[in-house]
Amino acid sequence: MKHFSYIEQLESETIFIIREAVASFENPILLFSGGKDSLVMLHIAMKAFYPANLPFPIMHIDTGHNFPETLKFRDDLVSKYNLRLIVASVQESIDNGRVIEETGINASRNYLQTITLLDAIEKHHFDVAFGGGRRDEEKARAKERFFSHRNEFGQWDPKNQRPELWYLFNSKKHQGEHFRVFPLSNWTEKDIWQYICNKNIEVPTLYFSHLRECFYRDGVLLAKSDYVPMKPDEKPKWMQVRFRTIGDMTCTGATLSDAATSEEVLHEIIAMRITERGGRFDDKRSETAMEDRKKEGYF
Amino acid sequence: MQQKNQYNKEAELLRFTTAGSVDDGKSTLIGRLLYDSGLIPDDQYDSIKLASERKGESEVNLALLTDGLRAEREQGITIDVAYRYFATKNRRFIIADTPGHIQYTRNMVTGASTANLALVLVDARKGVTEQTRRHVFIASLLKIPHLVLCVNKMDLVDYEKNVFDAIRSEFSEFSAKLEISDIQFIPVSALKGDNIVEKSEKMLWYEGPSLLYLLENVHIGSDYNLIDCRFPIQSVIRPQNTDYRAYAGMVAAGIFKPGDKVMHLPSKLKTSIASIEIGCESIAEAYPPMSVSMQLKDEIDISRGDMIVRENNSPTVSNQLEVMACWFSNKPLTEKSQFILKHTTREAKVLVQEIRYKIDINTLHRIENSKQLELNEFARIRIRTSQALFYDKYKLNRVTGSLIFIDEKTFETVGAGMIL
Numbered sequence: 001m002k003h004f005s006y007i008e009q010l011e012s013e014t015i016f017i018i019r020e021a022v023a024s025f026e027n028p029i030l031l032f033s034g035g036k037d038s039l040v041m042l043h044i045a046m047k048a049f050y051p052a053n054l055p056f057p058i059m060h061i062d063t064g065h066n067f068p069e070t071l072k073f074r075d076d077l078v079s080k081y082n083l084r085l086i087v088a089s090v091q092e093s094i095d096n097g098r099v100i101e102e103t104g105i106n107a108s109r110n111y112l113q114t115i116t117l118l119d120a121i122e123k124h125h126f127d128v129a130f131g132g133g134r135r136d137e138e139k140a141r142a143k144e145r146f147f148s149h150r151n152e153f154g155q156w157d158p159k160n161q162r163p164e165l166w167y168l169f170n171s172k173k174h175q176g177e178h179f180r181v182f183p184l185s186n187w188t189e190k191d192i193w194q195y196i197c198n199k200n201i202e203v204p205t206l207y208f209s210h211l212r213e214c215f216y217r218d219g220v221l222l223a224k225s226d227y228v229p230m231k232p233d234e235k236p237k238w239m240q241v242r243f244r245t246i247g248d249m250t251c252t253g254a255t256l257s258d259a260a261t262s263e264e265v266l267h268e269i270i271a272m273r274i275t276e277r278g279g280r281f282d283d284k285r286s287e288t289a290m291e292d293r294k295k296e297g298y299f
Numbered sequence: 300m301q302q303k304n305q306y307n308k309e310a311e312l313l314r315f316t317t318a319g320s321v322d323d324g325k326s327t328l329i330g331r332l333l334y335d336s337g338l339i340p341d342d343q344y345d346s347i348k349l350a351s352e353r354k355g356e357s358e359v360n361l362a363l364l365t366d367g368l369r370a371e372r373e374q375g376i377t378i379d380v381a382y383r384y385f386a387t388k389n390r391r392f393i394i395a396d397t398p399g400h401i402q403y404t405r406n407m408v409t410g411a412s413t414a415n416l417a418l419v420l421v422d423a424r425k426g427v428t429e430q431t432r433r434h435v436f437i438a439s440l441l442k443i444p445h446l447v448l449c450v451n452k453m454d455l456v457d458y459e460k461n462v463f464d465a466i467r468s469e470f471s472e473f474s475a476k477l478e479i480s481d482i483q484f485i486p487v488s489a490l491k492g493d494n495i496v497e498k499s500e501k502m503l504w505y506e507g508p509s510l511l512y513l514l515e516n517v518h519i520g521s522d523y524n525l526i527d528c529r530f531p532i533q534s535v536i537r538p539q540n541t542d543y544r545a546y547a548g549m550v551a552a553g554i555f556k557p558g559d560k561v562m563h564l565p566s567k568l569k570t571s572i573a574s575i576e577i578g579c580e581s582i583a584e585a586y587p588p589m590s591v592s593m594q595l596k597d598e599i600d601i602s603r604g605d606m607i608v609r610e611n612n613s614p615t616v617s618n619q620l621e622v623m624a625c626w627f628s629n630k631p632l633t634e635k636s637q638f639i640l641k642h643t644t645r646e647a648k649v650l651v652q653e654i655r656y657k658i659d660i661n662t663l664h665r666i667e668n669s670k671q672l673e674l675n676e677f678a679r680i681r682i683r684t685s686q687a688l689f690y691d692k693y694k695l696n697r698v699t700g701s702l703i704f705i706d707e708k709t710f711e712t713v714g715a716g717m718i719l
Contacts, residue, residue: 001525001554001586006312006391008589015590016549019533023603023644047578048547048590052538135382142381161379162712163405163627165412166701167549168641172710186393188384272340 007194014041014183015048016167017146018130021181022055024171025128029086029121031299032058034070034077035246036203037132040192041184043201045130046081057084059129061117063109064091065227065248073204088120105229108250114298118154121178128171128179131299136188140291146185152176154297189244193266200262206243209260214239220253244269310386313519316395316410316443317418318403318434324451325420328489328510329396330361333385335496336511361489380406390515403430404675405627407437408715412701415519416445418510423456423486426466429661432473436660439477440623440677440717442694445517446474446482449510453502454488460504476663481517485510523587524696528553528561529614530585530607531643531689531699536592545576545592546601551643551698552691553609554586555593562610563599564689569610570597587698604645606689614691614699618647618684621655622702622716623677623693630706631671632680632714639705640684643698648685655679672714679719693717 004012022028030045032038046054060074078085090109093099098119099112121129135142143158147169150156162170171179184192196203213224215236222228224236227249241254242265259265290298317325333339347363354360383394395410397403411417417438421431438446448470456462463486474482485494486505493499496511508516529551536545555561559572573594575585585591593607608614626632632651640649656665657678672678693700704714 001584004586004589006310009312012549012588012590016533016588019547019590020644023534049536050576050578050592051541051543052536136384139381142383143379158379163409163715165409165703165712165715166697168701168703170641170703170705170710170712172639172705174710186382186384 007191007198010187010191011044011047011195013186014044017169017181017183018045018048020167020169021128021130021147021171021179021183022049024169025179027124027126028056028128028130029124029126030054030056030058030130031117031132032060032074032085033132033246034060034066034074034204035132036192036196036207037134037184037187039201039203040187040195041130041132043199044183054081054083057086059086059088059120061113061120062087062089062091063113063248064089065109065225065250067204067206067223067246067249067252069204069206070246077202086120086124088116090116092116093119105231106250107229109248110251111293114154114293114296117299118297121154126178127173128181131180131182132184133182133299134187134189134192135185138290140294144182144185144294146182147171148180148182149173150178150180150297154178156180156295156297158291158295190266190269193262193269197262197266203262204246206246207265209240209242209257211238212241212254213237214241214254221255223249223252223254225249310389310391311519312391312393313416313514313517314393314395314414315416315418315514316397316407316414316438317420318397318407318410318437324362324422324489326362326396327360328420328449328451328487328495329383329394330363331489331492331495332511333383334361335492336385336387380410387511387515392514404433404437404625407434408441408625408627411437411441411443412697412715414441414443416447416514416517417443418447418449420449420451421466421470423450423452423462423466427469427473431470433660435470435474435479436477436658436663436677437625439474439479440625442478442697444480444519446479447510447513448482448484449489450484450486451489453486453493454491458486458488458493458499458501460502463505483507483513483517485513524552525554525586526552527612527614527691527696528555528559528607528609529689529691529696529699530555530593531645532601532603532605532607533644534603535601543594544598545594546607547590547592548607548644549590550585550587552587552696553612554584555607556584557581560610561595561607562613563601564606564608564613564616565687566599566605568597568599570595570599572596604643606643608689614689616687616689618687619681620684620688620690621679621681621719623719624672624680624704624714624716625677626672626674626714628706628711628713629674630713631673632678632704633671637707638713639707640682640702641705642688642690642702645686645688647688649704650683651680652683653681655681680716682716690718692719 093116099115145164213236214221215234242257259268348359351360381396397406397410419434467484487494494509532546533548573596576592656667657669691699700718702716706713
């Protein structure tokens with residue numbers, strides 16, 4: 001018997017969970033941000049059903065504040081693999097009056113995405129949404145199940161979750177409720193990069209070192225962009241940076257880095273002493289920022 | 300002592316679960332394990348340092364690392380199972396940190412269902428409590444091969460050897476009645492860091508390893524059954540407009556190879572394996588826990604919930620079975636009640652025919668003539684299912700020997716069962 005490595009075990013678990021969810025629900029959707037986690041999830045999902053086509057579409061919640069690189073990457077990928085893409089737009093939610101745009105210096109559409117996401121799930125009658133969330137990312141996520149029940153308002157009740165034993169998943173739900181399924185729950189950031197290296201998975205160039213105009217705000221290095229108004233004392237400088245996560249431009253922090261390939265990124269992360277969400281402005285709003293958003297139905 | 304968070308892609312995986320009673324310092328112990336091994340990222344440490352200061356605590360409260368939810372931080376308790384990940388040079392660890400009170404049995408059983416090792420804490424001042432017994436009983440029932448009993452808060456009993464010895468002998472007396480193959484005892488102080496990562500200078504009388512050393516070196520032979528071939532079908536892969544047809548699933552036990560003669564359940568029809576694939580790649584053999592797709596030589600009507608086995612080694616095929624059940628719901632289980640049951644990839648209705656006896660977890664005695672099973676209780680029950688299940692005894696196979704009960708109206712997961 002050849003050694004079945006830890007990464008292969010993780011991949012196998014992810015395949016199993018995606019297949020279980022597809023067999024247990026009627027109308028799945030894969031939430032796709034163009035970030036590394038959703039790319040790994042998509043790669044494994046295609047593998048799980050090969051040689052059949054991916055049996056569900058993918059959905060991007062477009063905040064309108066994306067890095068242009070991410071959008072181009074998304075569209076290229078969709079045409080390369082002949083995927084079905086649904087785009088749900090936060091701008092539309094704002095125009096329809098479903099949400100009100102935040103104002104002020106730290107305004108972000110990150111929080112508005114939840115409404116756009118829940119509206120899209122309802123509109124398309126999705127009963128399960130695959131998310132790329134990992135338990136090692138954040139303390140509220142550490143409490144998340146593989147199969148996570150959402151009530152008719154799309155909310156998560158962390159204090160009253162169904163127990164998850166062995167690999168027996170309870171997918172039962174009432175009318176109007178849905179599930180979030182997290183096939184990458186047991187992966188760490190390093191595992192994701194190890195997998196990207198092993199399988200040569202293409203990721204947006206934002207993950208690799210490049211020159212960009214950035215400035216510091218509250219210890220987070222933000223990219224200069226039209227979406228982020230700058231205070232008078234904030235002076236952008238050209239820096240050699242890369243991004244560890246890809247959210248929208250208003251809240252995604254850059255890190256100084258020379259890592260130019262997947263292998264170099266992996267080595268950099270192994271040596272690193274800051275978590276990836278340490279560079280996320282959206283998590284810095286309060287001690288329980290992620291939990292509060294997740295309860296409302298965030299990714 | 301600043302060890303780096305190691306990463307070795309060929310490392311072995313140890314999944315362990317932690318259990319303890321209220322206030323015995325379990326979260327602190329995990330925090331200490333991670334902190335002293337240099338495995339806590341700086342921003343996470345800064346965040347709990349800030350939170351500790353806000354609460355007016357003089358020392359950094361390492362327990363905050365695992366207490367993630369708002370209510371947990373406010374009340375200083377752990378509510379739900381939390382998963383933590385760390386790695387040393389040769390091992391990857393997944394910790395299922397299970398709370399000691401609210402819904403403790405439910406959470407402990409959940410954490411234990413996938414663990415190779417159980418870490419149970421007792422407070423040196425209190426010794427073995429009812430909850431300790433419960434946790435250890437659960438660990439033995441769920442067939443966790445290794446158990447480590449940490450006698451914590453040794454600093455509060457002046458690191459006295461006889462305190463530790465007394466707890467050890469009391470515990471050994473109890474655990475002798477259980478099926479646990481490997482039990483180790485370690486005196487520790489999670490708060491002060493004694494015997495967590497480094498051997499303590501204050502307990503020179505203790506000759507065993509530190510906790511981390513033990514976790515890194517405990518022998519984890521394969522947990523998987525490689526003898527009795529079992530392949531529960533998850534789904535059928537059938538691309539449009541082709542003749543291709545493959546059966547998707549995760550190997551539950553045994554080694555499957557192309558050419559092997561196999562049998563389909565429930566039809567008992569025999570055929571052989573044409574090929575085994577992972578994605579676009581053909582593989583020479585499939586064993587647990589591989590997710591594969593299997594093509595067969597002959598066309599047989601196969602669907603989700605069916606099973607592929609070797610023709611001369613079949614699981615039990617029956618709709619009558621006896622299980623050791625653990626109850627999670629406030630609404631008790633009674634005789635003649637009905638539930639939805641999930642076993643492998645199969646779903647059925649289930650009728651509880653008889654509660655044979657409950658188990659008193661303190662004495663391990665049987666309680667006969669019980670008419671209902673309450674929250675957190677265990678009982679041997681007899682059940683009948685609406686369609687036959689293909690099962691093995693839990694002690695031979697955790698995958699084909701386990702099942703869950705789902706309430707027909709609320710859809711809550713109300714119980715778990717280990718097939719006897």
